[in-house]
Amino acid sequence: MTTRDRTSLVRRWMFGGVALSLTLVTACGGQGGGGDDAAGATCKPAGGKVTLDYWSWVPGMQKAVDVWNGENPDIQITLKTVPSGNAGTYQNLSNALKAGKAPDLGQVEYDSLASFRLKGGLTDISSCPGVEQAGDTFVDWTWSQVEFGADGKDGVWAVPQDTGPMALFYRKDIYDTMGMKAPVTWDEYAEQARKLKKEGKLITHFSQTDPNWFTGLLWQNKATMFERDADSWKVTVDRPESRQVADYWQKMIDDKLVATDLQGFSPALYKAWNNGEVVTWISAAWGYSTIRDNAKSTGGKWAVAPMPQWKEGGRQAGNWGGSTTTVMGGSEHPAEASKFALWLNTDPEALEILNREGGLYPAAKAGLELPALQQPVDFYGKQKIFDVFAQASAGVDTGFTWGPTMTDTYRFLSDGTANTIGGRTTLGEVLEDTGEQSAESLRKQSLDVTE
Missing domain, CATH: 3.40.190.10 (Periplasmic binding protein-like II)
Structure with a gap:
């Protein structure tokens, strides 16, 4: 590494x-x-x-x-x-x-x-x-x-x-060959996933070991996981905005449009990037070096675009890191x-x-x-990729609130995601369980939790 x-x-x-x-x-x-x-x-x-x-x-x-x-x-x-x-x-x-x-x-x-x-x-x-x-x-x-x-x-x-403002890294060469452009909406992203699957490719991977990545997706949709009023806490992990994100990715998993056997930052994922089996990654600004250093054979073939939006014309972004x-x-x-x-x-x-x-x-x-x-980046086809991340940074919701026991919340989310990948539960149920478990975690620390 x-x-x-x-x-x-x-x-x-x-x-x-x-x-x-x-x-x-x-x-x-x-x-x-x-x-x-x-x-x-x-x-x-x-x-x-x-x-x-x-x-x-x-x-x-x-x-x-x-x-x-x-x-x-x-x-x-x-x-x-x-x-x-x-x-x-x-x-x-x-x-x-x-x-x-x-x-x-x-x-x-x-x-x-x-x-x-x-x-x-x-x-x-x-x-x-x-x-x-x-x-x-x-x-x-x-x-x-x-x-x-x-x-x-x-x-x-x-x-x-x-x-770590988030954007979409994508294989522009493959997109160009298939007559596709960077997706503007999440619906368009799902359509592209179906087209790519017909060509034996997967649009991205869904990792069970990166709950903080999934949290970044929630953040983009203004799905704050906690709310605080003075010394009282309200756990809002399971809310409509979160469910929208969870239901979307659950369908992607159910339809086998994403790789579920690849973990983030793993040799297997890097191999899939290098051979073109996995062609996008929703990641943070620092991710540019992860792809560059671990998919060297693909130099010049990647590009960066804003995160797909839930509503066309939106400019919201999540943050990871x-x-x-x-x-x-x-x-x-x-x-x-x-x-x-x-x-x-x-x-x-x-x-x-x-x-x-x-x-x-x-x-x-x-x-x-x-x-x-401000400089063009050779690995990304001489694109000025940090202009995209500057735009993303301006679109990160200022009201997102972290809970005081995030280590526990991440563990609950990760364990639940593993069960989802194994077909034992759904991401929607994971949100519900994570919310209940997080509330109990706060109570164990003698913190005031409101409903």
């Missing part, structure tokens, strides 16, 4: 890790509790030299840290390179928080922010210098994710780092930590390094203008 592909795996919000305990821990210095605590009055510069610890799994992050350290002798960053979140880092952060030994800064994916906040693991940096003014610097939906809502009343609990830089609960220097977090995710040089070395698709609006993202 290539470095780029490992980076792609990071972007997937891997679900297969240990569940995090949501037992509240006390954040040192009064920072970052589970509700109304704020850095507020204590978010003041230290007035002297400080050294901050930072945990991140982004390849090449040390190069960005070196630039910062060279320009900021009074605020030095010590980087610890760690596994991706659910591959071990989240459990280690949880343990470090309980022991009062957490780093000042940590990398946390959007879907895990609510969990860490509930355990007192995050500092509200809304009153730290420069943070309140930074919202317009980032793609709108990412800022609403770190505020836990669009009204900004809840504080700011992280700085957005990267995103992305992380934030958090000031962890207990940090004694939130002002300095937030200053670094803002620089890391807005400075042009830092953005260029993280894109070049780590393959990140930036959350900062200025990052979308990076020269590397």
Whole structure:
């Protein structure tokens, strides 16, 4: 597996890790509790030299840290390179928080922010210098994710780092040969699937090990899985918008129009791409390198188009992947930590390094203008593919809400999908079961769940 592909795996919000305990821990210095605590009055510069610890799994992050350290002798960053979140880092952060030994800064994916906040693991940096003014610097939906809502009343609990706006990768050479164009609607996509099947090809694969991919499809249809009102949670996994997505893909599975024996990021899938047996992939911006590095024989034959829409003329997109830089609960220097977090995710040089070395698709609006993202990509027939992802990023719903036990929700969704592939249930039933199980998971953490 290539470095780029490992980076792609990071972007997937891997679900297969240990569940995090949501037992509240006390954040040192009064920072970052589970509700109304704020850095507020204590978010003041230290007035002297400080050294901050930072945990991140982004390849090449040390190069960005070196630039910062060279320009900021009074605020030095010590980087610890760690596994991706659910591959071990989240459990280690949880343990470090309980022991009062957490780093000042940590990398946390959007879907895990609510969990860490509930355990007192995050500092509200809304009153730290420069943070309140930074919202317009980032793609709108990412800022609403770190505020836990669009009204900004809840504080700011992280700085957005990267995103995974979704689009359609497709084999343009095969489409051209068959007289087809990139599909505009999901109905058209299904029609193309039927035509491709007659030619011995499958339009895509449906993986049972990527529930976060399926979540991105729900997100496109504004099918938020949770709703939050103050300290109460409502589980909305099974809702009409979700059912529309589930019923569509259930029919694709029932009619054998998609490959159900191929898992994401597997040698078998790469072989199917290389030999033209599977001809599209609905994926995120970072997916461009996954295809490029693992289907090398198809160079110049792929193109990228917007996600098919549920209604013709729509411009909605889902998101799959992305992380934030958090000031962890207990940090004694939130002002300095937030200053670094803002620089890391807005400075042009830092953005260029993280894109070049780590393959990140930036959350900062200025990052979308990076020269590397304006260039034609040879592998994709010299198409300027990142123009498509910039459009997709603007079409991601800002109101999508993650639950505080997403590891559990992903597991329920994955187990149910496996049963669907095995013919033992349907995706609609999986949504119903996942909703009920997720609600019970919240109750086990003594959280208030409303019907």
